[in-house]
Amino acid sequence: MTYQPNRRQIAAVKKHERSVLRQWEREQDLSWLSGAEFPSLAALGLPWWQLLPLAAYVQFRTWRERVTARQRLAELGRNALHDLGIDPGQAAFEAEQPFWRPHSLQRAADHNG
Template identity: 50%
Template sequence: MSHLRRDLFPVDPFCEDPTLTSVGLPRLPLHRRILAKLRLWRERARTRNTLAEVDERALRDAGIAPAQAAFEARQPFWRRLRSPH
């Protein structure tokens, strides 16, 4: 597996599956890790802003409590969303 490029296999940033960290891939250079973190934070900010704009009816249709959506939307971009489990 060491021949696979890490940037070609995006991983769910909210997943904490320990098997994903045990894959024997080479560590990315510092500048690539920083860029990846900035992209992740930008995506979190974008999705949380979008979540804040969803109306209550649509949230309920998706099985999401409006209070939970509001709580998650207020989280800072550097924090992972809480696991629904």
């Protein structure tokens, strides 16, 4: 006799696969080029003292993502930058920025149009 999963198990696996796919799509997103940040913590409706640890975590994660994004940007070649519509000079300038500064890089199509 072979094992056959029931409908609940199949649905749970599919739900997990969708959530993993959404997470992967977010990680592959180039929204860091537009300077997108985390949503406001004030929307949670918690007292300020309960938001402090969460705010510190969000700030640390934002800074870490900026460092990673700038490292990846510095590693891109001239052809890859051209494919993304980014000027190599702008990319070099952005890659040298400190982690506490928000992204100022714009794609050539966004900048010219």
